[in-house]
Amino acid sequence: MIILELKIGKSEWIFLFLCMVLGIVAEEAFFRAEIGISYLVFITAFYGLFFYRYRGFSFAHQRFGYLVLICIWLLAAGYFINDNSYFFALNILVIPGLVFFHLILITSQKNIRWNKSAFITYMLSKLWLAIKYNFQFLSQLGTYFKQGVDESKFLVWKKVLIGILISVPVLFVVLGLLISADSQFERMLGGIPQWFQMLDGEVIFRIMIVLFYTFVFFGLMQALIKKQINVIIHDDKQKFTLDGIITLTFLVLINVVYVLFTIVQFKYFFSGTLQGDFTYAEYARKGFFELLFVTLINLTITILVLTYESKSTGYIKRIIQSQLTILVISSGVLLSSAFMRLSMYEEAYGFTFIRVMAHSFMIFLVVIFMYTLVKIWMEKLSLFHFYFISALLYYTLMNVINVEQIIVTNNLERYEQNGKVDIHYLNSLSHTGVLGLIDLYKVTPELPGLKDILIERKNEANISHISWQSYNLKRIQANDELRKLQIQ
Incomplete structure (x- = not known):
């Protein structure tokens, strides 16, 4: 049983604004370019806001909490230091899961044992509490804006807004089909005022992402800091036994x-x-x-x-x-x-x-x-x-x-011993593999196929543009080595 008090004051409005800023940072970090140093920037901003909101809070399980926090930072730093596509894909799920676990862990009651199965139920209850908080906040927000407005007029505008929200996705599909079916109808839509055409679908999508992140951060951090009454039943009785x-x-x-x-x-x-x-x-x-x-x-x-x-x-x-x-x-x-x-x-x-x-x-x-x-x-x-x-x-x-460095080093040593190496597999690795191919070329430039691979890689490096989000040490190092490589 969880009782949550919800009051909208000045501090809530300020924190909502800060969560929106963090939502913009998240959108910039994850949806503009390939993730690199941007993940570390986001984690820094996220925990900066978290510790600002929880200043003066008495955290629980601090020693284990610090361990989890260090692991989160190291995993986020991996996007900046190394360049492993396998771990990058896994960490899309692992890091958010660890962050959620860490927040629940250090804000929980000190008598709660995280290594028991009941802690999973406790985490799920906190997640539901965050969702519930957002709904309650939006409900009270509607009540706040409704003050001084005639009830009947407010109800009409509310229904109009709901109708618009329902019609938008349908209109996108219908208009797309009708434009494909009739060129005359497409030309007619071309006469719509330019200001209406400025409604870019990508911009709308990015705004939705920012709002989504805003309320995820706001709901979770607000729900955890509010006064709650938790009733947790510890059932230590073992129901199933082996003879x-x-x-x-x-x-x-x-x-x-x-x-x-x-x-x-x-x-x-x-x-x-x-x-x-x-x-x-x-x-x-x-x-x-x-x-x-x-x-x-x-x-x-x-x-x-x-x-x-x-x-x-x-x-x-x-x-x-x-x-x-x-x-x-x-x-x-x-x-x-x-x-x-x-x-x-x-x-x-x-x-x-x-x-x-x-x-x-x-x-x-x-x-x-x-x-x-x-x-x-x-x-x-x-x-x-x-x-x-x-x-x-x-x-x-x-x-x-950097597991890929171990792979490259061992394959190059194996080549020195028996003359066997799979250059195409090394090329399929990240930029660590490219650095290995460069080292191999400096020793054995006549290796069949190696020159062609490096020429292609060098051409890609010469025309590549790396945004700040994608900044990665291995990527920068490999591109620099490729540009300096004398190969025709």
Whole structure:
């Protein structure tokens, strides 16, 4: 149950104006050109307005809040420092989600635990509260402007406005069809006064975007700072449980399979010998994804048992813990095997974004499994708390370190060793790949196809114009190197 008091005063009008300015900044940052430094500019403006509105506010969960805030800034800075299209696309959703989570986290009550499932419900209630606040504000705004106006006349104008709003989208479609159907009608519309033709559809669209952002910022920040009465029911009673005997039987059977598989891995893979007609690269390609998928299944099983097992006691509990330990160790062997398979596959076919990310994800899983192993014997530890923070740090780190630079460096080293390199894949990367091709050209200018690619890239650099929104260090560096490159 949430009770929200709404009063429109001078401070609300000032803050609404500031939110409109922030809405203009958002439109300029995201809808004018390719995103670059503009995301960092927007985040700076957004949190500047937020901390101005919440000056003197007593924030909760400050240490974890600072961690999330640092990650948000680093992810936003990635648009300026690096140039990775994969992360750029993901961060369109990740950064706004983290910002929303951060605002709810630090403005919540101090006794609310963010690592519980009830916090998701709490976040959704705050989102609904922000939407409700905007409707209440607009309703009171209408009441404010209605003062001193005859009720019947106000109702008429209200209905006229609603009719106009309903007719506009229909008229756009109908007029477009009629103009296409009859040239005479099109010429007749050409005689409409010039002032009417100034209603550019793009301008209207941008105004709508600004207003949308304005009320998103205004509603959310205003709703969170208002006095509220929150009734949160903490239901710590576990409704679903796993029987100890059934769980133990299941773990024993599945661990037998994993122990046999581990023996096979040590016999063939870790010993450096293979049987049959498989090469190492073929063997790696054959089993990598299967092993990784099984590892994720094992992690899911371990989490479910730790969460829902019916808290057996005595020797049953110890045996279950031992079986979970075997499961985690077996998962480590699977990860090692998958890691080695992928390494051999990269040696045979080169390094790509997906392969390097798969390597990094397996290292992340090792960290997760190590913590889970400790959790098996120390029950008071929180799994979700560690998983969330480690996943956030892992994702932020992969954004910051420039994965594409690792790909380029390793592919160039591989070329020095065996003379094999996929220049077309390097060209498909961002400007980091272009810088790698330039380095490759300086060493081996006669490489087939390389000269043509760099000439095309140089021509693009010579005619390119980078707006302030798209300013990116890698893009600027690559264009400068291309312009200086002596190639005909």
